[in-house]
Amino acid sequence: MLETPTPAPAQFTAFGEGAPPAPTASLDVIAAVQLEIVIALGRTRMTVQQLLQLRNGSVIEIGQAGGLVEVHANGSLVAHGEVVVVGDDLGVRIVDIPQQRIQ
Template sequence: MSNILTLQAAAAERLALHLPSASTLRVAGIVPAQDATAYASPAVTATFVGASTADFALLLVDRSFLAAAGGSGLVGAVSAVDVLRPALEQAASAFDAGVLGELREEDAAGLLSDPGTAVFELRDAHQANDGGAPFAWFAVRVRDNGGTLNTARAGQDSDVAARLGLISSVEMALTVEIGRTRMSVRDALALEPGRVIELDRSAGAPADVLLNGRLIAHGEVVVVDQDYAVRITRILDGAEGTL
């Protein structure tokens, strides 16, 4: 399997693992693009930009799970792009450092017609390959920014560095996260002063440091001149930051 196809398959596997479906999903394999053509619109699309550029399109057969994932009983009451963004960010993490752009709902026929696009079929893990319609299709196209993905990733040297240097002064959001939890829209709307929200982290555990939503380090919260600050205790490598 080529390096490009390996990256495409890894993105599909991560997406299947993190889609907020009630059933466990698996990647059933690569299928011809025409299998998904009937569902090309509307698709949820996004572009990832890093050392490589990747175009994604998620084509859902049944969107009913989006309402439950968003905490609403009504289909269309919540935005598909908001519900699906965390899963697509996980898919993008297969491509190392970079930024996932805005998610859109649009026709994906152009992406599906590109011979460089790999289309992966996602199915219920307990469903046979010929057991009815799949859950979704995930289309991935990789553009290597003029370089080559068939060399080791460590070999992407001065050319990539020079291009990234063009955006070295761009401001990015650095966030410190002490914990998180999940709640439905109904529970979020019921919040009021004095309400205690329990997080998924014990007292004293390190805080996560995220750059544009990507985990890059761990640290501890301190107070400096009456302001909160974070002392970095560990810088993560690329593989750890994808977890």
């Protein structure tokens, strides 16, 4: 016959005051996980007819030149930045991190 366990009150350790402890090595486990980073230069709307009329050399206007771009990680907005030239490549300098991402 199986014994029925006797319930007992839960024992919890009290939280200390002050700043939370610094992150531990457990973050090292996910530090190497790769994310898809997408830089969104802008957005616009067009009709199906306009889309079908696109040809090589067509220009799609997406907003003011020199404006901020959006930086997305796995589909979530994580920052805003400005396009910069790095040698022969383009890059993005982060200029703003949305408050909801920081929390």
